[in-house]
Amino acid sequence: xxxxxxxxxxxxxxxxxxxxxxxxxxxxxxxxxxxxxxxxxxxxxxxxxxxxxxxxxxxxxxxxxxxxxxxxxxxxxxxxxxxxxxxxxxxxxxxxxxxxxxxxxxxxxxxxxxxxxxxxxxxxxxxxxxxxxxxxxxxxxxxxxxxxxxxxxxxxxxxxxxxxxxxxxxxxxxxxxxxxxxxxxxxxxxxxxxxxxxxxxxxxxxxxxxxxxxxxxxxxxxxxxxxxxxxxxxxxxxxxxxxxxxxxxxxxxxxxxxxxxxxxxxxxxxxxxxxxxxxxxxxxxxxxx
Amino acid sequence: xxxxxxxxxxxxxxxxxxxxxxxxxxxxxxxxxxxxxxxxxxxxxxxxxxxxxxxxxxxxxxxxxxxxxxxxxxxxxxxxxxxxxxxxxxxxxxxxxxxxxxxxxxxxxxxxxxxxxxxxxxxxxxxxxxxxxxxxxxxxxxxxxxxxxxxxxxxxxxxxxxxxxxxxxxxxxxxxxxxxxxxxxxxxxxxxxxxxxxxxxxxxxxxxxxxxxxxxxxxxxxxxxxxxxxxxxxxxxxxxxxxxxxxxxxxxxxxxxxxxxxxxxxxxxxxxxxxxxxxxxxxxxxxxxxxxxxxxxxxxxxxxxxxxxxxxxxxxxxxxxxxxxxxxxxxxxxxxxxxxxxxxxxxxxxxxxxxxxxxxxxxxxxxxxxxxxxxxxxxxxxxxxxxxxxxxxxxxxxxxxxxxxxxxxxxxxxxxxxxxxxxxxxxxxxxxxxxxxxxxxxxxxxxxxxxxxxxxxxxxxxxxxxxxxxxxxxxxxxxxxxxxxxxxxxxxxxxxx
Numbered sequence: 001x002x003x004x005x006x007x008x009x010x011x012x013x014x015x016x017x018x019x020x021x022x023x024x025x026x027x028x029x030x031x032x033x034x035x036x037x038x039x040x041x042x043x044x045x046x047x048x049x050x051x052x053x054x055x056x057x058x059x060x061x062x063x064x065x066x067x068x069x070x071x072x073x074x075x076x077x078x079x080x081x082x083x084x085x086x087x088x089x090x091x092x093x094x095x096x097x098x099x100x101x102x103x104x105x106x107x108x109x110x111x112x113x114x115x116x117x118x119x120x121x122x123x124x125x126x127x128x129x130x131x132x133x134x135x136x137x138x139x140x141x142x143x144x145x146x147x148x149x150x151x152x153x154x155x156x157x158x159x160x161x162x163x164x165x166x167x168x169x170x171x172x173x174x175x176x177x178x179x180x181x182x183x184x185x186x187x188x189x190x191x192x193x194x195x196x197x198x199x200x201x202x203x204x205x206x207x208x209x210x211x212x213x214x215x216x217x218x219x220x221x222x223x224x225x226x227x228x229x230x231x232x233x234x235x236x237x238x239x240x241x242x243x244x245x246x247x248x249x250x251x252x253x254x255x256x257x258x259x260x261x262x263x264x265x266x267x268x269x270x271x272x273x274x275x276x277x278x279x280x281x282x283x284x285x286x287x288x289x
Numbered sequence: 290x291x292x293x294x295x296x297x298x299x300x301x302x303x304x305x306x307x308x309x310x311x312x313x314x315x316x317x318x319x320x321x322x323x324x325x326x327x328x329x330x331x332x333x334x335x336x337x338x339x340x341x342x343x344x345x346x347x348x349x350x351x352x353x354x355x356x357x358x359x360x361x362x363x364x365x366x367x368x369x370x371x372x373x374x375x376x377x378x379x380x381x382x383x384x385x386x387x388x389x390x391x392x393x394x395x396x397x398x399x400x401x402x403x404x405x406x407x408x409x410x411x412x413x414x415x416x417x418x419x420x421x422x423x424x425x426x427x428x429x430x431x432x433x434x435x436x437x438x439x440x441x442x443x444x445x446x447x448x449x450x451x452x453x454x455x456x457x458x459x460x461x462x463x464x465x466x467x468x469x470x471x472x473x474x475x476x477x478x479x480x481x482x483x484x485x486x487x488x489x490x491x492x493x494x495x496x497x498x499x500x501x502x503x504x505x506x507x508x509x510x511x512x513x514x515x516x517x518x519x520x521x522x523x524x525x526x527x528x529x530x531x532x533x534x535x536x537x538x539x540x541x542x543x544x545x546x547x548x549x550x551x552x553x554x555x556x557x558x559x560x561x562x563x564x565x566x567x568x569x570x571x572x573x574x575x576x577x578x579x580x581x582x583x584x585x586x587x588x589x590x591x592x593x594x595x596x597x598x599x600x601x602x603x604x605x606x607x608x609x610x611x612x613x614x615x616x617x618x619x620x621x622x623x624x625x626x627x628x629x630x631x632x633x634x635x636x637x638x639x640x641x642x643x644x645x646x647x648x649x650x651x652x653x654x655x656x657x658x659x660x661x662x663x664x665x666x667x668x669x670x671x672x673x674x675x676x677x678x679x680x681x682x683x684x685x686x687x688x689x690x691x692x693x694x695x696x697x698x699x700x701x702x703x704x705x706x707x708x709x710x711x712x713x714x715x716x717x718x719x720x721x722x723x724x725x726x727x728x729x730x731x732x733x734x735x736x737x738x739x740x741x742x743x744x745x746x747x748x749x750x751x752x753x754x755x756x757x758x759x760x761x762x763x764x765x766x767x768x769x770x771x772x773x774x775x776x777x778x779x780x781x782x783x784x785x786x
Contacts, residue, residue: 027681027732030747034754035678041408042678058680125748128755131708132427138705 028059029119037124047071050119067117070110074102078120081111295380296387300395300548300574313381314388315569316347320354322577326560326584347569353381392576395548399434399491405623406486412677412758417622417637420760423704424640424690425616430706433638435622437485438492442503444629448526450555452580452608454618455647456596457497464628466505474509474628476660478516484667485623490519496625501527501534507541520545528552528575529562536567539575551576557583582608593618595641595648617641617648624667632656633663635670640690644768652766676764679731679757686727687756688763693721700752702761709759711752716742720752727763 032054036043046053050067054060061067070078079094091109098107110118131137297306299314323330323345334341338351356366356379366378375383400418405411414435422430442464446457464470482489494513500506500523514520520542528535529552542550554560554577563577579590585608592598593616594609602609610616619638626633634654641648653670657663679685687693687702694701700717701710714720719742723734731753735746756762 023736024681024732027735027746027750030735030750031679031681031731031754033747034751035758037751038755038758039412045408057678058682122747125751126712128709128711128752130759131710132422132706137426137703137708 025059028054028057032057033119033121036121038127043071043121046119046121054119061117065115065117067119069119069121070108071121072123074123075104076106076108077122078108078110078118080118080120081109083112083114085111296384298391299388300391301546303573310384311570311573312348313384315573316349317354317357317381317385318388318573319564319569320345320347320349321357322554322560322579323564324354324358325590326554326577326579326581327557328583328586349381350379353379356382357385392549396432396434399436400431403435403437403488403491404486405437405488407484407671407675409675409677410485410623410671413675414622416758416760418760419707419758420688420764421638423688423707423760426706429616433617433620434491435638436491436493436620437489437623438481438626439496439621439624440492440494440626440628441496441498442494442500442506442509442628443498444627446497446499447502448499448555450526450553450580450597451601451605452592452596452598453497454593454595454598454641455497455649457499460502462629463503463505466508470628471508471512473660475512475516477626477628477663478513480660480664480667481624482517484664484671487518490517492517492623493521493524495524496621496627499525499527501525501530501538507538510541511545514545520547522547522550524551524553524578526553526555526559529559529566532562532566536571539571543574547574549574549576551578553578553580554584555580557581593641593648595619596646599641599646619647619649621649624670630656631658633666633670635674639765650766679754679762681732681735682730684728684730685724685734685753685756686763687724687761688765691761693725695721702756704761707759707761709755709761711755713748714742714752715744720749724756 032046036046042053047069050069051061054067070080072078077098079091079098081091081094085091095107101107110120112118295310297310299306299311303311320342324334330341330345333344338354342349342351342354356362366382369375369377370383403414405414418430418433418435421433421435424430425433443460444458444462445460446453447460449457449459466474478489481492492513494500494506494509503509506523510521510523523538523542525535539550552559552563552572552575554563560577560581563572579585580592584590585592591610592608594602594611595617598605598609617638617640619636622637623635624633625636632654633656635652636649637652638649639645652674655666655670657666688704691702691704694703695717698715698717699710699712700714700720701708711717720734720738723729723737729737731750734753735749738744738749739746753762
């Protein structure tokens with residue numbers, strides 16, 4: 001039985017140290033991040049009010065704890081350290097995952113404190129490939145099966161590849177039969193031969209439009225990414241500017257980077273000033289040149 | 290669509306459009322209406338095209354109209370246009386095609402331009418649009434504008450079409466435009482605009498009713514425009530009943546910048562009266578919907594197998610789409626009001642079926658006694674029934690019409706109108722089995738995938754989120770006649786803010 005919303009909220013209050021790292025906390029934040037990947041408006045809300053968004057998703061922060069969102073970009077990736085991380089060796093596994101770094105990119109180390117947590121929104125994985133041609137799907141459907149039986153008759157790759165070719169064919173057939181096509185099946189709109197013609201025109205252009213749309217989406221995504229990157233960069237800089245430099249940590253981070261990557265790195269590490277302590281985290285920036 | 294010379298937009302101010310341009314399109318439209326709905330006219334045209342055109346009173350030649358009714362000539366015209374030889378295609382043909390495209394573009398704008406102010410409602414509407422694409426197929430789904438609201442101003446309908454897709458009940462009475470009702474009406478519209486946002490202007494004032502059954506319809510229409518900023522589309526099966534009233538309504542609507550209105554032609558005699566009563570130019574922006582028996586006889590213009598039509602599925606099978614291709618005429622993902630009994634339902638279209646014979650889900654319903662109560666009711670409907678995201682404790686299963694294809698590292702989900710392919714899914718068969726089973730929560734699926742397939746929860750959560758956002762997860766509410774306990778609980782809980 002699924003709990004009521006009230007029960008759910010009550011259950012999801014968990015200890016500070018487990019907020020993001022505990023199983024439930026990581027799943028809630030994982031779901032929030034998954035949604036932020038596809039919904040720029042949601043990502044913006046998450047960045048503006050992370051505690052509110054997480055609470056709405058079922059994860060309430062303990063009193064006195066704040067949270068800040070860091071958004072990875074192609075150029076800047078964030079690595080979150082636990083509040084207990086203090087030795088360079090502890091960072092090696094985390095950094096090793098990131099190597100080799102693309103030229104011109106940065107890794108920024110951020111650290112949870114008892115009062116301030118960091119939520120990193122990584123780069124989004126590839127979106128699923130979509131197919132909308134009803135004729136192709138109609139032909140595919142009988143060959144697909146609920147997988148419980150293990151009866152796989154056609155690979156997904158083959159199905160979707162085949163559908164691309166069929167899409168073009170179907171559009172051409174549609175265009176040829178335009179004047180006699182009368183497929184406004186709801187019957188609530190006049191469809192004359194001319195309307196069918198226009199529809200088929202659209203179908204014929206479908207492949208090209210889809211391609212253009214994909215390109216446009218990519219461009220839009222790139223633009224959004226760029227905007228987000230700027231935003232993240234700006235936010236991080238603001239944080240950095242409020243922090244004092246901690247020499248020891250600079251050395252530790254730099255050593256870790258050199259040891260792991262074998263590259264020269266400029267590292268600037270900061271820790272929070274007393275005034276900023278309640279707000280956020282220790283931030284380290286490694287810039288690869 | 291960008292219009293460039295020599296083409297003109299016709300859904301708006303016509304003052305700058307040459308008279309011959311309007312005449313070409315209006316007369317072409319008149320010819321096609323007659324040719325489509327009147328088989329005897331089509332026969333007469335086949336025998337002597339020029340005489341048939343003259344008899345209809347349209348100033349077009351057979352060469353003008355043939356590329357719109359002959360498949361071969363239609364294809365040839367298309368090829369000429371593509372080859373940059375549009376000058377060889379009759380001007381009237383090109384002008385009419387541009388007009389049709391303008392109407393399609395208008396419909397697309399209605400579909401994509403509705404943006405609810407509440408982000409939950411916005412996400413839900415987007416998801417319902419995607420679900421409908423999956424259920425109905427892209428072509429049929431794109432005809433559904435997912436309007437924000439429909440408001441009935443009568444109880445029942447006097448027309449009683451045998452095929453009524455929403456099974457309008459027998460007419461009882463109307464909601465008169467009294468001083469008290471008018472005040473409540475305007476207040477309710479303000480609440481609708483407040484809760485839904487500016488896109489509420491895309492609502493309309495009929496559903497299982499005929500707007501012209503209400504003698505005060507025009508006054509309600511004008512109020513709607515005054516409060517929400519747009520003149521609602523009128524669709525009526527009684528355009529021929531009182532020609533002067535209809536003419537005045539069309540003038541009123543045009544004065545309020547209405548784009549498209551529609552007459553349902555349910556009998557050939559109705560078409561005759563409408564063609565006798567109005568010039569082609571007067572009906573330029575009025576679509577005449579071919580719903581008469583004769584129009585369906587050639588296997589064209591089939592009616593939706595929804596609502597009352599389902600009772601005639603055998604008797605008049607030739608006029609209906611098949612059960613397998615069942616469809617819907619419902620076009621609202623939002624609020625359905627009846628002002629007579631002061632009721633509201635939250636609805637969204639679906640394939641008409643035995644479970645949902647009217648072709649739409651009802652997610653919530655309630656009544657109100659004042660505008661304040663309406664505000665509370667609408668907000669509570671959104672709070673309780675409109676989801677904008679998954680929760681880790683939601684049980685997930687796929688819609689019943691979704692099938693899956695799995696291979697070791699890839700999962701495909703396929704519905705009649707939309708398929709998705711997820712890469713990087715090791716042991717995809719296991720994921721498919723979990724989704725098919727339908728008893729597991731988001732959390733359980735993610736943890737199981739981590740333990741058995743080594744998939745990081747983030748990867749599984751992204752898949753589930755995408756399936757949810759594209760409407761693949763089952764959110765179907767219990768049908769009215771069903772015991773709710775019999776329906777698997779899939780996605781439940783209060784929506785997040």
